[in-house]
Amino acid sequence: MTSDFCDALWPEEQRSLALRELAELSGLSETEVVELVEYGALAPAGTTVEQWVFSVGAIGVARTARRLGDEFALEPHAVALLLAYLDRIHELEAELRAAQARGTFQP
């Protein structure tokens, strides 16, 4: 008897993505991905657009960018700026959680 449960997969950290694949997985257009790179929100390896290779972590960034762009009707440069602030917030939240876990911070 086979189980009807589907295995949830870990992020494939070693996997790399080309521009088209990242666009497809994030729901952004290739032009929008290029703009996010230009504004510093994504940093692929490779010197030309054809050679660009994105890490698998770029999927989450690009998906958040699409959501912010759609839901707040923002231009790409505003989205890139918000992503930088969100990144900082996530870092601080992680530090806060770690401090709470160690018992060195009481809310």
Next chain:
Amino acid sequence: MKFKDYYAILGVGRDATADDIKKRYRILARKYHPDVSKEPDAERQFKDVAEAYATLKDPEKRAAYDQLGTRRPGEDFRPPPEWSTRFGDGAGAFEDMDFADLFAGLAGRAAQGGRGRRGPAGAMRGQDYEVTVPITLEEAFHGTEVSLDLTTTELDGHGLPHRTPRRVKARIPKGPTDGQVLRLPGQGGRGRNGGPDGDVYLTIALRPHRLYRASGRDLFLDLPVAPWEAALGAAVKVPTLAGPVELKVPPGTRAGQQLRLAGRGLPAPEGAAGDLHAVVQIALPTTLSEREKSLYQDLAAASNFDPRRHFG
């Protein structure tokens, strides 16, 4: 389906320009988006304004909406008979459709769906979905199985979208951390014209635990010890997610000191598991017996220890 007055929802006139509509939407998104809003009922309000904007920002959808004329909001509504030709032979398929889906379906026909989702020859990848999955630390430690109820939007044979309830069953591997994103490949919306099915992304949310606090794969546990255990050292039983273990409290242990149990935190898919850190707390009985009080008085008289010497 019920008619919705999208212009009224956004608070603009029917002659509003595209810029007016965008500006008004931005104001309302700032006000009602659940990420930033403190308004009561923000989520429902945002859903309404987002739905209105999705139709009015697109010239083709707006023109189709305008053709319907003005009606009372909430009035029962059926698309005019000629609309069936927009969907080929799709007449009669409007039965269980939502008002918003009517225009999404229209765009699906005209533009073949969302941006960036098309492959060659009209192949379209199915929609992805994101779900937050709360699990306990025990479930994260051992792995678990969850059933998720999603409402997906599937296109029928005529390209008309229909909201379809779906149950997705997922096996969560052991070792996810709080905020970890896992992927269920091919469990999202169905692809079209040979396009691949979408994925479901699961964001793991660890529920608070009565004993442990998680930081990544490391766990922290408050370990109360008696003053004499801290002073003299002791072997104490400590609960871990894999069962109790014995921990040696060294003599002279101070409050706040962390005693590490290597590899007793959350497991990792590859590499070493996290650690369990026991954070020492010096615990005192709430009431002292006469005998205990007498012994403490003897200790106070015998000791020259001054914990506040550094105050000067």
